[in-house]
Amino acid sequence: MKIGIIGTGNIAQYLLESINRNGKVEAEIVSIFGRNQEVGSKLESQYSAKFYTDFKEFIQSPMDVVVEAATIGVAMEHMEEVLDNKKHLIVSSIGAFKDIEYLNEMKEVARKNQQHIYLPSGAIGGLDLLQSANSLGGLQEVRITTRKSYQSLGLDVKHVEECIFDGMAIDAIEKFPKNVNVALLLSIAGLGADKTAVRVIADPNIQRNTHTIEAKGDFGKMNLLIENEPMPNNPKTSYLAALSIVSTLQNRGNAITVGS
Numbered sequence: 657m658k659i660g661i662i663g664t665g666n667i668a669q670y671l672l673e674s675i676n677r678n679g680k681v682e683a684e685i686v687s688i689f690g691r692n693q694e695v696g697s698k699l700e701s702q703y704s705a706k707f708y709t710d711f712k713e714f715i716q717s718p719m720d721v722v723v724e725a726a727t728i729g730v731a732m733e734h735m736e737e738v739l740d741n742k743k744h745l746i747v748s749s750i751g752a753f754k755d756i757e758y759l760n761e762m763k764e765v766a767r768k769n770q771q772h773i774y775l776p777s778g779a780i781g782g783l784d785l786l787q788s789a790n791s792l793g794g795l796q797e798v799r800i801t802t803r804k805s806y807q808s809l810g811l812d813v814k815h816v817e818e819c820i821f822d823g824m825a826i827d828a829i830e831k832f833p834k835n836v837n838v839a840l841l842l843s844i845a846g847l848g849a850d851k852t853a854v855r856v857i858a859d860p861n862i863q864r865n866t867h868t869i870e871a872k873g874d875f876g877k878m879n880l881l882i883e884n885e886p887m888p889n890n891p892k893t894s895y896l897a898a899l900s901i902v903s904t905l906q907n908r909g910n911a912i913t914v915g916s
């Protein structure tokens with residue numbers, strides 16, 4: 657399998673190291689798209705993957721699957737072109753799908769091109785449960801409480817904890833586009849972005865990005881606490897988010913599917 661990556665940040669570099677250097681997936685990252693030539697040239701020589709600043713050239717290079725690891729804006733700008741060029745797509749910036757109509761439009765583009773869009777479970781879990789719980793419409797409530805440091809949330813540091821957002825996922829992603837992609841994953845798996853409750857707490861003492869997910873429905877109740885180690889070079893991104901892409905790539909084409 658030949659992989660292309662959009663982005664040259666944390667997740668992209670972790671994937672290059674795990675796949676091209678350490679062989680953790682039966683695949684090779686052959687193409688990288690980014691805007692920073694200096695970083696790109698370095699990655700190109702370190703990992704023997706070709707770096708492109710021109711998206712048309714990138715997308716026409718021989719790849720089977722493209723991993724987006726950039727921003728919501730970049731994902732929205734290029735997603736359709738990826739699918740139209742007959743590449744499968746793995747999306748990290750899930751906030752791109754805050755509008756359900758856009759998600760449905762992209763589903764249709766993928767179907768028309770016989771490609772698949774993967775939304776890895778990122779920095780959380782429990783998505784299989786929410787989908788099962790809602791398979792007959794019996795899911796009633798979903799809430800995520802995200803606790804991160806002031807620095808990770810891009811805020812001036814205070815010495816006391818503060819609830820800085822309490823509302824729905826649709827508004828949370830506008831305010832924190834780099835911190836609550838997980839809330840959009842929950843929305844897509846469950847009740848939608850206007851019915852998925854989100855609380856964001858800035859905590860001066862926290863070392864791990866912590867997500868507490870509570871759900872209720874005909875199935876019963878779920879309480880899930882995830883205490884994520886941050887990525888070394890970008891504390892707002894959890895290590896698990898990068899691992900979930902590795903796992904998605906490892907499972908592609910498997911004869912068995914684990915979880916709903």
Ligand SMILES: NC(=O)C1=CN([C@@H]2O[C@H](COP(=O)(O)OP(=O)(O)OC[C@H]3O[C@@H](n4cnc5c(N)ncnc54)[C@H](O)[C@@H]3O)[C@@H](O)[C@H]2O)C=CC1
Pocket residue numbers: 662663664665666667668689690691692725726727728730748749750777778779780833834835837838890892893894897
């Ligand atoms: N689904 C999930 O659970 C999670 C999703 N994320 C999201 O995954 C994405 C990647 O995360 P990281 O690698 O940690 O971010 P990062 O900030 O380390 O890297 C982002 C990359 O995007 C590139 N970029 C920005 N604008 C660009 C443009 N116009 N054209 C080309 N490249 C551009 C930057 O240069 C950088 O290389 C982010 O959107 C982040 O919010 C992060 C953590 C969890």
Ligand SMILES: O=C([O-])CC(=O)C(=O)O
Pocket residue numbers: 778779833834835836837838839865866884892893894895897
């Ligand atoms: O990595 C995390 O813990 C969550 C995150 O940044 C996001 O969902 O955007």
